[in-house]
Amino acid sequence: MTGSGRVPTGGARPRSMIVPLAVVGALVVLGVIGWVTTPEFITYRNFLNIIRAAALIGIIAVTMTLITIAGSFFSLSVSQTAAMSAIGFAAFMSWGWPVWSAVLAVILLASVVGVLQGGAVALGGNPIVVTLAVGAVLFGLAAWLTDNKTVRTGTYAAEWIGTSRPLGIPTQTWAFVLIALLTAVMLTRTRFGREVTLVGANRWAAATVGIRPGRIAVYVFWVSALGAALAGIFTAAQFSQGRLDHFDGADIDAIAAILVGGAAIQGGEGSALRTAVGAVFIAGLQNLMVLRGFSYGVRVFFVGLAILVSVSAYTLLRNRRRLA
Amino acid sequence: MRSSKKWAALFAVLALALVASSCASEDDDSAEGGTIVAFIPTTTNTYIAEWARGAQEQAAELGYDLKVLENQFDQAEQDTQVQQELGAGGENVVAYAWWPSDNEAGVASLRALSETGVPVIQTNQLPFPGSENYVIGYAGVDDRLNGRVAAELVVEARDHMVANGKQLHGSGGHAIVIGFIAGYQAGIDRSGAALPILARAGIAVLGEVDVGFGPQEGYDGAKQLIAAHREQGIDLVYAHNSSLAEGVIQALEEEGYHPGDDVMVVGGTCHGNLDHLLDGSEYATGLQAARLEGVFSVNTLHEYLSTGELAVLNNFIPNPAVRSPAYTSVNQIETVTVEGFSVADLCVY
Numbered sequence: 001m002t003g004s005g006r007v008p009t010g011g012a013r014p015r016s017m018i019v020p021l022a023v024v025g026a027l028v029v030l031g032v033i034g035w036v037t038t039p040e041f042i043t044y045r046n047f048l049n050i051i052r053a054a055a056l057i058g059i060i061a062v063t064m065t066l067i068t069i070a071g072s073f074f075s076l077s078v079s080q081t082a083a084m085s086a087i088g089f090a091a092f093m094s095w096g097w098p099v100w101s102a103v104l105a106v107i108l109l110a111s112v113v114g115v116l117q118g119g120a121v122a123l124g125g126n127p128i129v130v131t132l133a134v135g136a137v138l139f140g141l142a143a144w145l146t147d148n149k150t151v152r153t154g155t156y157a158a159e160w161i162g163t164s165r166p167l168g169i170p171t172q173t174w175a176f177v178l179i180a181l182l183t184a185v186m187l188t189r190t191r192f193g194r195e196v197t198l199v200g201a202n203r204w205a206a207a208t209v210g211i212r213p214g215r216i217a218v219y220v221f222w223v224s225a226l227g228a229a230l231a232g233i234f235t236a237a238q239f240s241q242g243r244l245d246h247f248d249g250a251d252i253d254a255i256a257a258i259l260v261g262g263a264a265i266q267g268g269e270g271s272a273l274r275t276a277v278g279a280v281f282i283a284g285l286q287n288l289m290v291l292r293g294f295s296y297g298v299r300v301f302f303v304g305l306a307i308l309v310s311v312s313a314y315t316l317l318r319n320r321r322r323l324a
Numbered sequence: 325m326r327s328s329k330k331w332a333a334l335f336a337v338l339a340l341a342l343v344a345s346s347c348a349s350e351d352d353d354s355a356e357g358g359t360i361v362a363f364i365p366t367t368t369n370t371y372i373a374e375w376a377r378g379a380q381e382q383a384a385e386l387g388y389d390l391k392v393l394e395n396q397f398d399q400a401e402q403d404t405q406v407q408q409e410l411g412a413g414g415e416n417v418v419a420y421a422w423w424p425s426d427n428e429a430g431v432a433s434l435r436a437l438s439e440t441g442v443p444v445i446q447t448n449q450l451p452f453p454g455s456e457n458y459v460i461g462y463a464g465v466d467d468r469l470n471g472r473v474a475a476e477l478v479v480e481a482r483d484h485m486v487a488n489g490k491q492l493h494g495s496g497g498h499a500i501v502i503g504f505i506a507g508y509q510a511g512i513d514r515s516g517a518a519l520p521i522l523a524r525a526g527i528a529v530l531g532e533v534d535v536g537f538g539p540q541e542g543y544d545g546a547k548q549l550i551a552a553h554r555e556q557g558i559d560l561v562y563a564h565n566s567s568l569a570e571g572v573i574q575a576l577e578e579e580g581y582h583p584g585d586d587v588m589v590v591g592g593t594c595h596g597n598l599d600h601l602l603d604g605s606e607y608a609t610g611l612q613a614a615r616l617e618g619v620f621s622v623n624t625l626h627e628y629l630s631t632g633e634l635a636v637l638n639n640f641i642p643n644p645a646v647r648s649p650a651y652t653s654v655n656q657i658e659t660v661t662v663e664g665f666s667v668a669d670l671c672v673y
Contacts, residue, residue: 046551053544139368148373149673150596163574170578239539239570241597244368246540290548296506296534 018317019262023274026260026310027281034288041288048169054257054283055176056231058276060250061257062180063227065275066220068258069187070213071200071267072127075221077117077135078228079250083243084138085110085232087146090242093153102158106229113138114225115218122214135251142244153240162238172234176276179227183272196220200267256282256303260310264318282306357387358418360625361409363402363433364447365425366394369537371565371595371614372423374673375448378618379421386626388418397505399426399433406433410440419625420444422459427452427509434458443628447621449509450638463624464617466640467510471517473610473643474592478518478562479525481588481607484651485559490586493557496526500549502542502563502572506534514564514592522562530556535568542571550579558587566591566601566609566671573605584650594646594671598657604650610643611662613670617641619663646671 034041060078067075085106092102113134120130164171187193196216198206203213231250236242261278263270285306289299360383367373376392383390393409395401402425420437424430427449434451437444438458447464482497492498499522504511511534522529530553535545542563550558561576563569569591573583581587583605591609600606624639642662649655657667 040551040555045554049547049551053547143368148367148370148376150370152597163578165578235540238543238574241539243370243538245370245536245538248536287548287551290531290533291552293531293552 018321019269019314020271020274022313022317023260023262023277023281026306027277027284030281030284030288034284034291038288038291041291046287046291048173050280050284050287051173051176052170053287054276054279055170055172056234057250057253057257057283058176058279059172059179059227059231059234060224061254061261061275061279062176062183062272064224064254065183065258065261065263065270065272066187066196066223067127068263068265069200069267069270070196070216070220071203072121072217072220073265073267074128074251074255074258075117075131075224076128076251077113077131077138078224078254079247080135080138080142081110081113081225081228082232082235082247082250083245084113084142085229086236086246087142087151087232087242087244089158089233089236090151090153090240093155093158093236094151099158099161103233106233107226110225110229110232111222114222117225118218118221121221122217139244146242146244148244151242153236156240158237159240160237162234162236172238175230175234176279179230180272180276183223187272192219197268200264200269202268253282254279256307259307262310262314264314269318278310357389357626357629358416359389359391359414360419360421360622361391361393361414361417362421362423362447362621363393363395363405363409364421364423365397365402367392370567370673371537371593374614375423375618375621378615379622380618382619382622386622388622388626389416390622395425397425397508399424399429401425402430403433406436410436417442418629421621421625422446423448424452424509426507431455431458443625445621445625445628448617449513452509460628461624461634461637461639463621463639464641465510465612466638466643467513468517469640470592470610470612470643471514472521473645474514474562474590475518475521475525477590477608477610477645477647478522478527478560478588481590482525482527482560484607485588490559492559494528496528497559498553498557499527499529499560499562500546500553500558501529501532502545502549502561502568503532503534504564505536508534511564518562527560530558537565538567539571539574542568543575544571546572546575547579550575550581554579561587561589563589563591565593565595566597566606567595569606569609570597570600573600577605584648594667596672598668598671601646601648601657604648606648607651608645608647609671611646611660611667611670612643613641613662613665614673615670616662616665 064075088109089102089106092105117130117134121127195211199213199216235246257279258275260281261275365372367376380390393405422434422444431452434455435458443460446459446462450462451459503515531549533545533549535541561572563572569589573589576583576587583589588607590607593612594609620641628634644660646656646660646667660667
């Protein structure tokens, strides 16, 4: 960081509440539809189910939101990073390592993956291409190292990480809520968060006030990899195993949550809390459709439709705001 | 100048790589029996990986090379691989093994393989009705048998509950089904065979979700169905495989059920972890062995290539039931074997 260090906290225009209200409104509408049509949808137990179902994808999506806000679109390697982390955790545990050593080793491993990707993007690499390539490398490496076999921890010492329920709420849910709150605070209340937003909004303007976009790229990819690693650790701990196919499709689900949460694909706008709401919205929609007995095809159709409507609506709202 | 040197070096490396790979290819084609090309879904699925290992070992044993072309459960990708393989025109190819990602959508590719005159065998999923003439036979699992065995185990588990004084929900008990991904023929066949048996036994199936193959998907699917049918009460769960059942058991426990006591879980195929079978939280499973299926597929092709015909058109691998020792006097995990392989040999991978 150079220069005076003063970072603008926003544009001259007051922050619009339209997108946040639209995101929360969508969740409220879903809740009302569920309440009217399906009594068991609006119950405390089912509410916990929905948040738990959203938790792992939510953790991945919330941490990936930083990448989107910073103008680097998305990471297409998070599912492989999460799977690699699950496999790594299971392997370390099977070697007799203490739980915390295994956790730290996985975090270190994921950090290397994240920083390398961030570094490649900082050097001018296209984020989509870089993360696709890294994802392929990780996947191939994990397939080769495991011989496509399930890696078992051989112990239940870490099971509590994935199965315990402090105050009756699963650990994954606690982690999801805490990470969403921490990321939101980081984005809105810290200098780093404002730098991320400014780099995404206008990297040249950011550079002129002394922010180094390359450094930001490294940090946001690092945070995203940490989120994926946590998801991997939770899954490996829950089932005492790591598998290559643990997180199939997680990238797309996380991107869907980010888009439903109203982040601007081109960067500069987005919110960790809205992404979290987006993840909960998709999980809630899935949950409601299963409760209603909808077939798989119908469920996929409505989730796709929800994403399409969200993205179109936010784009229209943003365009109208710019013209106003 | 420096730039041209770099390019020259790059070309030299590429040329060496090409020469090396072509040498390797020549080596690959040198097996006495020729090459068997297997089109299968991705070996990142542990079951399919085990199939491939069994097939590779048996092919090597019988003097063939096995070339495996994988796809990500994507019929379009598999169709492209078929076109590419046919375009390459491998002269040493003596047979094809066909495991479609989408049985119906893959018929056109299967026909194209058949039209080459090279014998094609289908594995894992019976030929789609009408496409039987494109294959010389079938070798692999019988998913309908698997579904029937699993359904009979579910009925048996229900009867065990009744015999032990458990009060069922509904007259014959309530069940939920956690299945493979939607559209996957093995799942369609399993449920197709199982559901009529459950209905005849008076077991009401409250709901079915098609989620995937592993414990995470089993957990997610069970959570959804438990939320949907808790009020009606759940007595029995049929999961298409034991890996799904692993997640189901965890979801049930989280929701306050006691698998093995107030709810019984049956897995369709043993897959991975035997712990739940050992402690009784999984009532039983079927010993449908991935490795054995790969071996069977190669053996059946070898029979055809050696004799010019198959004694039996549909060569099914056996699928004996394996019950938890918690419910039987004899420990079936230790006593049941197939072709000399134990349950642990065939189920833990």
